Every structure is written in C-alpha cells, then in structure tokens.
Amino acid sequence: MKEKIKYIAYVASSIDGRIAKNGQSGTDWTSKEDWNFFQKSISKFDVVIVGHNTYKVSQIHLQKRNMIVFTTKIKKLITVGTVTFLNVKYSNIFDFIKKMNYAKVAILGGPKIYNFFLQNKMLQELFVTIEPYIFTYGVPMFSGDKFVKYNFVLKSIKKLNKRGTLLLRYKYES
Amino acid sequence: MKEKIKYIAYVASSIDGRIAKNGQSGTDWTSKEDWNFFQKSISKFDVVIVGHNTYKVSQIHLQKRNMIVFTTKIKKLITVGTVTFLNVKYSNIFDFIKKMNYAKVAILGGPKIYNFFLQNKMLQELFVTIEPYIFTYGVPMFSGDKFVKYNFVLKSIKKLNKRGTLLLRYKYES
Numbered sequence: 479m480k481e482k483i484k485y486i487a488y489v490a491s492s493i494d495g496r497i498a499k500n501g502q503s504g505t506d507w508t509s510k511e512d513w514n515f516f517q518k519s520i521s522k523f524d525v526v527i528v529g530h531n532t533y534k535v536s537q538i539h540l541q542k543r544n545m546i547v548f549t550t551k552i553k554k555l556i557t558v559g560t561v562t563f564l565n566v567k568y569s570n571i572f573d574f575i576k577k578m579n580y581a582k583v584a585i586l587g588g589p590k591i592y593n594f595f596l597q598n599k600m601l602q603e604l605f606v607t608i609e610p611y612i613f614t615y616g617v618p619m620f621s622g623d624k625f626v627k628y629n630f631v632l633k634s635i636k637k638l639n640k641r642g643t644l645l646l647r648y649k650y651e652s
Numbered sequence: 653m654k655e656k657i658k659y660i661a662y663v664a665s666s667i668d669g670r671i672a673k674n675g676q677s678g679t680d681w682t683s684k685e686d687w688n689f690f691q692k693s694i695s696k697f698d699v700v701i702v703g704h705n706t707y708k709v710s711q712i713h714l715q716k717r718n719m720i721v722f723t724t725k726i727k728k729l730i731t732v733g734t735v736t737f738l739n740v741k742y743s744n745i746f747d748f749i750k751k752m753n754y755a756k757v758a759i760l761g762g763p764k765i766y767n768f769f770l771q772n773k774m775l776q777e778l779f780v781t782i783e784p785y786i787f788t789y790g791v792p793m794f795s796g797d798k799f800v801k802y803n804f805v806l807k808s809i810k811k812l813n814k815r816g817t818l819l820l821r822y823k824y825e826s
C-alpha cells in the first residue's frame with residue numbers, strides 16, 4: 479500500500495500578514511515559543527524546502543538536514559551533502575521527491591515558494607503563527623501574480639504565550 | 653470627569669493579510685457571521701471613519717450614520733447630511749472629533765486609514781476577522797511606507813463558524 483506524500487507549510491507572520499522587513503532580513507523577530515514549536519515540528523520531516531533567500535538569511539543553512547533549495551541561478555540540479563539546489567523551471571520537484579522516497583515534506587517559505595506549492599495544489603496543510611505585531615510594510619506571507627481564492631478550513635487554535643502568539647492549523651480544501 | 657475618546661478599528665482579512673482584490677473591489681467576500689458581527693458592532697459607535705475608496709466600494713455609503721470620509725480631493729472640510737469629507741493635510745481630524753463630542757470612533761479602513769491612526773498612536777483596539785482563505789495577491793491590511801513594529805496584546809479569540817472564521821481582539825500596547 480502506497481502512502482500519499484504529505485506537504486505541510488509553516489509560516490510565522492505579523493497580524494497584518496508580513497513575514498519579514500525585506501528579502502535580506504530573517505524571521506528572528508518571532509517569539510521563542512514559536513521557535514521551539516517550529517524546531518520540534520520540522521525535526522519530524524524527511525526534508526524541508528526553502529527558497530534561496532530564506533536559505534541564506536535564516537539559520538536553516540546551519541542545520542544538517544535533508545533540504546531542497548529553490549534557485550533560479552542554476553539549470554541542472556546540484557547536491558552538496560544533504561542539500562539539493564533545484565531550479566523548478568528545469569527539474570520536476572515532485573518527481574525528485576518521489577525518487578528520494580520522501581514521505582513528509584515541510585515547506586518553509588518565502589512567499590514565492592509557498593505560492594508555488596499552493597498553485598500546484600500541493601500545500602495540503604498550513605501552520606500559521608500570528609505574532610501580536612503590526613508591521614505595515616515588508617514581505618507578504620504569500621506572493622502570487624494574480625488574485626485567487628484558495629479555500630482552507632481551520633482545524634485548531636493554540637495560544638502559545640501570554641502576549642497572545644497564536645498558532646493556527648489550516649487544511650487546504652479545494 | 654472627562655472620558656477619553658475611544659478609537660477602535662475593524663478589519664476583515666484573508667489568512668495572508670489581504671482585505672480586497674484591488675482598490676475598486678469591496679469586502680463582500682467575507683462570511684455572513686462576520687458581516688453580522690460587524691453591523692452589530694458599528695451600530696454602537698458615534699461615528700465611523702473610512703477612506704474615500706472604502707466609502708465608494710463598500711455599502712457604507714448607503715447607510716445613514718455619522719461618518720467621516722478621508723479624501724485628498726478637497727481642502728476645506730465639507731459636510732453633506734451625516735457625512736463629513738475631510739482632508740487630513742488641511743484639517744485636524746482629532747480636533748474635529750473633539751468638537752463634535754464623539755466618544756466612540758470606529759475606523760473601518762482601507763489600509764492607509766488604518767495606518768494613519770496607528771502612526772498617530774490612536775488605534776487603541778483592533779478587531780481582526782480572519783476568513784479561511786489565501787489570496788496571494790491584493791490590497792494588504794495595513795499600508796505604511798516603512799517597516800515599524802507596533803506591539804499589540806491579544807485579548808480574545810472567537811470562532812464565528814464551522815469553517816473557521818476567526819475573530820481576534822487586540823489591544824495596542826506601545
């Protein structure tokens with residue numbers, strides 16, 4: 479019996495849907511409660527996927543784990559240790575994941591990476607952490623090139639600390 | 653004893669912090685549960701404030717209530733029936749509210765109007781309705797011209813329907 483591959487996205491955001499100041503800044507503004515949840519969560523995945531910006535600015539590149547980095551800078555897939563650099567224009571990411579026998583895939587952003595999986599109907603579940611800030615400016619959670627209404631259903635709500643960091647779990651519906 | 657004037661903002665958003673497709677489209681995509689909550693809430697206010705776009709595209713212009721409409725199209729304040737058109741560059745909105753003896757003010761958007769009150773430290777409370785959609789594109793909740801970290805505290809969480817429309821109440825902290 480063949481299990482379906484699980485694609486789950488994680489995102490930490492301000493109340494107004496911003497995830498960072500700009501493409502060169504990280505997500506070090508999030509609460510320690512979210513950081514702990516995030517670290518614990520991704521330890522259970524076979525592989526994590528990030529964009530090239532997220533790979534550079536987050537601490538993810540310091541960790542030795544299976545990782546796929548989306549990049550436009552190469553044509554042919556390159557693997558260095560546990561990290562594979564892949565250009566989705568030239569390589570099929572879904573075929574690669576099947577070939578590698580990965581069963582649980584964590585999508586960690588940024589906005590174009592999240593959007594890629596959403597567009598391909600492969601973002602099955604979404605964990606959103608809402609930190610109690612408003613930024614009014616900066617990188618949005620998802621960045622598509624047109625308005626689309628993707629439907630989700632809220633599965634659970636958890637308050638992570640006294641200030642009100644919220645962890646929401648959504649399932650993609652259609 | 654003089655009571656402090658209360659400024660409370662209401663916003664309905666997708667999971668990814670979008671409030672409309674574009675400046676010409678309304679917020680008719682929200683759930684009926686949110687619409688009911690919103691109508692009931694604003695009936696308790698002395699005045700509502702909207703931007704000129706929101707005034708035109710929402711059903712708010714059909715309602716006979718005290719209203720201030722921010723606009724850049726005029727210099728001198730104009731009042732037509734219960735509606736006052738005001739340019740914040742030439743008129744002091746806070747003086748006007750005091751002069752009118754308004755005690756409860758509802759801020760209804762769009763993004764620049766929310767940002768104006770936030771910048772002026774006058775957005776004391778914020779009701780955010782998160783509808784279970786992702787749009788990936790469109791008008792953001794707040795639109796400032798630089799990254800600022802405004803601190804809020806989450807005061808309450810309410811699930812408005814089975815699909816998972818969430819109503820969050822935040823208080824501004826500093």
